[in-house]
Amino acid sequence: MFNLKLEATYNIPNVDNSTENRSFKTSARPFFSETVVREIVEEGIIKLMAEQDEYSSKVSGYTLQCIDGLLLGVYQYTPMNGLSYIPLPDFIERKKAVINPQNSDQQCFKWAILAKHVTGSKKQCIENYTTHEEKYNFSDLTFPTKLHQVNIFEKNNPNVTVNVYGLEKHFQPPQKFPKYEVFPQKVVDEEKKQHFDLLLITDYENSHFIYISNFSRLVRSQKIRHNARVIFSLLKKFNEKCGNNTKVIQKHEAMSYGFMVIANSDVPAELLEQFNIPTSPIIFRGGEDNKNVGEHFVKSIVEIAENIEKLLQTNIPITFTAEQQQAHILCKTCNLCKNGFSVGNHKVADHCHLSGKFRQTLCNTCNLKLQTPNFVPCFFHNLSNYDAHFIVTELGLDVKRIFVIPNSEEKFISFSKHVSNNFSIRFIDTLRFMASSVYPYEYTDGWNKLEQTHLPEKADFYSTLTESHMQKEDYDHAKTVWSHIECKTLGEYSDQ
Structure with a gap:
């Protein structure tokens, strides 16, 4: 397993002694031989940068001064599995939201599933569970059951879905007692007729599956401060009217769009023209013949991104001016790492492959680290909160991959659309880069x-x-x- 940790320094401009060091880290995740290394590292970095942006926008006055380092942590991977009985923390026990069978064997996953059918006051006694064993197919499972084997159980029971949640302990001084937070470990896209919510808790080296009988009661305190009931439900989208009283209150549809492609000033205009890269604003207005503006927009930028990928494969030979060539010959150290050149790490002339212009003198090691980007950024203002809804639904126009980093079920930190195996469009919300402001909204009533x-x-x-x-x-x-x-x-x- 591995994770990434970003170290950064912040300060308040023009304020003495305001420097503050912060770190952001990703969750540890397993790393298998078939894993695509570049994609999961990019995913981790995007999450770190999103957390950094979130911190900058929430903490008043602080701006990023510098990135101090990026650390890679490597750990031994031990798959989690359900074992035998583990008592619940008092904080969870008092909620009366789960059923925790007191088993002495290693079949806690089976008992957690069957707990749904046990009634009466002795729900913790395993003796009351055995009469229900024939309701489900537990074949092909090993006991103790590992988390990934839950998929096997669902496959063997076509009308069954299972969500699995974990329990994380937090200490928040000056509080004397820990706070527990429920988080998802495995969540299905659509719940079937027989659905189960399980809690997988750990106690040092052991783990234990528990049946969640009242999910709302279990997580209510994470969402609200008072004791009102909270309903968690997956609502189904429908368009048909449900009777004479159904009224359409509001409907938002994208009617037009505009964007502009910004190219580096070093890229020759004739090269942009050769690859059909537009240099003036693109404006589109929908009409009776073009009602699906979102689909039209996605197709338009995908076509441009495909052309940009072809453009980036251009490699024009380097051209020196006399002064540049002389400066390159006399240069003794790398312009990036500042180290001297050697037989094993020789001098290289770095140049723009699209224009042929000389840029700087580097050592071979640094030059090889300068890679052509494998994505083109697409910037939106307030993308996460609004415009993403018109775009995400249209990204599946073909079979090429879509990569999403969600902030919640309705908001996205970032998402990407692949136009080929090695190139993608990365949608970025510029609003997340802006510092938050404060305003007396309710005071301003006139x-x-x-x-x-x-x-x-x-x-x-x-x-x-x-x-x-x-x-x-x-x-x-x-x-x-x-x-x-x-x-x-x-x-x-x-x-x-």
Whole structure:
């Protein structure tokens, strides 16, 4: 198994002694011989950068100063499997949301499944379970059952689906007792008629499957602060009306789009023309004959990306000016690593393969590390929150791979569409790169408030939606912004 850890330094510009070191890491994941190394490393790096962006946007005033390093952790992989009885933490036990059979054998997966059918006050006694064993096919499973074998159980029981969740312990000072959080380990796309939610808990070297009888009660405290009931349900999409009272309130459809391809200034215009890379804005407006704007957009950028991939395979020989050639001959150290050249690591002239222009003098090792990119970025503002919904549904226009990094079931950190085995379009939300701002939304309840000539008081930033006041550091940041951009009214502040 391996994981990645990103070390970074942040500071508040123009504020002394504000430097802060932060680290971000990915979860450890298994690494098999058939695993595509480049893809999983890229996935990890994208997640790290997304966490870094999230931190920059949430912590007021702090900006990224530098990346200190990227660490690779390697661990021995031991597959998790269910073994014998493990008592539940008191915090989970008090929720009365799970059934934990007290088995002394290694068949806890079987007992967790059968727990759904056991009634009465003695649900922990295995003796009450054996009469239900014939309801399901447990063949081809080994006991203790490993997590990946749950798929075998589903295959042998076509009307059954199983979700498996883990339990993670957190210590949050000054609290004296740990906090437990449920997280998904295996979740099906669609629940079938016989569906089971299981909890897989660990105790040092042992693991244990437990039946979740009330999922809402188990995870409610993770979602809300009060004791109201929370319903977790997978809703089915439908278009047909369900009676005379059904009304269409609102329907959003993409009607047009516009984008522009930005190329490096070193790329010759004739080369862009040769590969049909547009150099002026592309504008498209839908109509009766072109109603599916999302599909039209995806096809358009896929075609351009395919042409960019061909363009990047160009290799024009290097051309020197007399001054560049003389500077290259006299150069004694690599421009990147600053090390001297040697017989085993000789001098190389780095150049742009698309224009032939000389760029710098490098050692052979550094030159080989400069690889042609295997993707083209596609930037959207507020992609995660809105525009992604119009695009993601159209990405499956062919059989080529789609890669998604979700933030939730409805929001995406990033997603990619492959146009070939080795090249893709990577969609990126520019909003995630912007620092968060603070604004007294509920205080501004009339046009007259926008004429106010001073920043509202800290108490005026209270949000009834989150039932919370703003943090002092956020208010200090708002005052800094007001002063720095020399706002004269609250209206000018809202425009920033």
